Amino acid sequence: MGKEAVLGIDLGTSAIKLLAVAKDGEVLGVQTEPLSLYQEYPGYSEQNPDEWNAAMQQGLKNLLIQPQMEGVEIKGVSFSGQMHGLVLLDETGRPLRNAILWNDTRTTPQCETIKAKKGEQVLGNPVVEGFTLTKLLWVKENEPELWKKAATFLLPKDYLRYCLTGEIYTEYSDAAATMLLNPQTKAWDKMLGEEFGIPDIYPDVIQSHDEAGTFNAALAAELGLDANTPVFAGGADNACGALGSGVIRPNDAICSIGTSGVLLICESIGGAEGYGHKIHLMNHAVADVNYLMGVTLSAGYSLSWFKREFYPDDSFEKMLEEAQEAGIGGHGLIFAPYLAGERTPHGDASIRGSFIGISGSNTRGDFARAVVEGITYSLYDSLIYLRGVGKNVTKIVSTGGGAKSNFWLQLQADVFNAEIYKLKHEEGPSMGAAMLAAYGLGWYPSLSACAEQFIHFTETFKPDLKRHKTYERYFRIYHQAYKATRRMTKDLLELQKD
Structure with a gap:
């Protein structure tokens, strides 16, 4: 057999x-x-x-x-x-x-x-x-x-x-x-x-x-x-991506950066009906567990677009290496990752992205750094709100494109001021689906028991408080980008219809 x-x-x-x-x-x-x-x-x-x-x-x-x-x-x-x-x-x-x-x-x-x-x-x-x-x-x-x-x-x-x-x-x-x-x-x-x-x-x-x-x-x-x-x-x-990463208990959290980006936190069923601030409240694939979720529509998509246009002949690794060398803030550059509108916290299909603070001294590495930071700031927006309504998030599993680079994993730890966990084998939602089949067959008495067997971590990235405080200063400027550009980008969209 x-x-x-x-x-x-x-x-x-x-x-x-x-x-x-x-x-x-x-x-x-x-x-x-x-x-x-x-x-x-x-x-x-x-x-x-x-x-x-x-x-x-x-x-x-x-x-x-x-x-x-x-x-x-x-x-x-x-x-x-x-x-x-x-x-x-x-x-x-x-x-x-x-x-x-x-x-x-x-x-x-x-x-x-x-x-x-x-x-x-x-x-x-x-x-x-x-x-x-x-x-x-x-x-x-x-x-x-x-x-x-x-x-x-x-x-x-x-x-x-x-x-x-x-x-x-x-x-x-x-x-x-x-x-x-x-x-x-x-x-x-x-x-x-x-x-x-x-x-x-x-x-x-x-x-x-x-x-x-x-x-x-x-x-x-x-x-x-x-x-x-x-x-x-x-x-x-x-839900399956969270399950396939072992994120199944109240206050378990995951940051997933694919085409879109997700900041997801589990909670027991029976909480408030809604949390406002464009946060989603949904049922988990795990019985009796809900999850709260903030969404960035153009997360990995922003990075893919930037590589295609500015690093067409280089690898993602080369692009991220130059981003790392640029240092925090990319020499005074902010990127708002609204290439296809934004879900959380703004819920605005008409907003579009922008670079703010461009000078003649900026390099393409500075722009790459701004894109990586802007994507992370957008997800931090959701995390700040969820912490503000009582979610005690100190540990986050990172998956997707953002987990393929140790530089970006450390950046997440520093921006989020949380420990970031890297999976030994990241198979994403397909692993969660496989776990549901294994549990459905009765191979394991619970999904928790299945997760203990299926899910393992390799590295943990701990936040640096000094760097976090520096990121906070840039984040406060990033946070103003939406209101400052909303009218302009909507007007530009209208011009395209003429």
């Missing part, structure tokens, strides 16, 4: 990642398949759900033929995926249109409609363009003939799981990101939906570790898998 393993499948924005993990937490295989992004008009961001399915199937084939996977028995599968996206199905279960993604900002008018009726917050969350309710209203108002055919809506990873099982479900961590699920009662607020003309097109909601069907028989036969292999519900990418 070969090794027993579970699969975690993460549907990202740029790629699908598949991860095979053994019962003892050993990573056996990894496979990534790229995805296309469609941005037909400014502010639009869509993907083809059928391309997701094709990429998943190709990824499964490519993963299972890897030499190290020979003899491995796949005992369970689970999912994580990009949040907020809208997949509309007709009565036959086919997608009616491309999926509208989390970073699509076309729904500002729908946000204004919701705010006029319900105020700045709905069910503990700020009314912002990313959430699924705004997308449902956009389709209803702009594609009425298509809207009439809508029978069910799903979140992105739930559509992938449906392709694998033929069963339609969502789960609490993703449903809580729609602006239609009450995170305290864990039930759809259908009365709220009715206020905005949303019919009963809601999927059933189950726990993240619940079984949601079994493997498609035809695909299982093609792959050499058992058609009775259980498929578990899974979770939203931020």
Whole structure:
């Protein structure tokens, strides 16, 4: 008998990642398949759900033929995926249109409609363009003939799981990101939906570790898998990313820097309904745990843009090396990372980025330093607020692009004034999905026990109080950038429409 393993499948924005993990937490295989992004008009961001399915199937084939996977028995599968996206199905279960993604900002008018009726917050969350309710209203108002055919809506990873099982479900961590699920009662607020003309097109909601069907028989036969292999519900990418980093108990925190950036803190269910300040309140993939989350829309995206334009022939390592050499503050330079608007704390789709303090003596290394610091300041904005409402955050697990550089990890420790923990093996949300499958199979008595086996840390970066005080002085100037540039950047956007 070969090794027993579970699969975690993460549907990202740029790629699908598949991860095979053994019962003892050993990573056996990894496979990534790229995805296309469609941005037909400014502010639009869509993907083809059928391309997701094709990429998943190709990824499964490519993963299972890897030499190290020979003899491995796949005992369970689970999912994580990009949040907020809208997949509309007709009565036959086919997608009616491309999926509208989390970073699509076309729904500002729908946000204004919701705010006029319900105020700045709905069910503990700020009314912002990313959430699924705004997308449902956009389709209803702009594609009425298509809207009439809508029978069910799903979140992105739930559509992938449906392709694998033929069963339609969502789960609490993703449903809580729609602006239609009450995170305290864990039930759809259908009365709220009715206020905005949303019919009963809601999927059933189950726990993240619940079984949601079994493997498609035809695909299982093609792959050499058992058609009775259980498929578990899974979770939203931020919830699974936290789980896959061991962030599952009250006051556990994670800083994740991908395309967007997230500062996430766990708390027990039963807290206040909302915290204001554009902080999100959502259900974790762990039962009886919520999390509070601040979001920077253009975190890693800012760095990728900067490298593409200013370091096209150099590596990220070279860019960060020059950033480190520049020193704190990049010789008087501040960067506001609002390339695609901002979520926390401003909730403004129209704000755009800026460099402030440019002089003729600035080098490209200074600019690189400003970008890294600006991204970190944006996440610090959320941390300051959460500390102000009583969250005692002194230790943070760092993941994503910000965790690939010891320089940036130390910078996070100094800016946040917190210990920063580096994972030994960082597999992101796909690891959280794999853990949900392992727990769902009964391999471990709890997700905490699973985390003890699966999650390990290597280094801890401790804050330097002197450097923290210096960063605080720059942060106070950074904090003024939003108000100082808001009107100007909005006017510039209007000029582009002429």
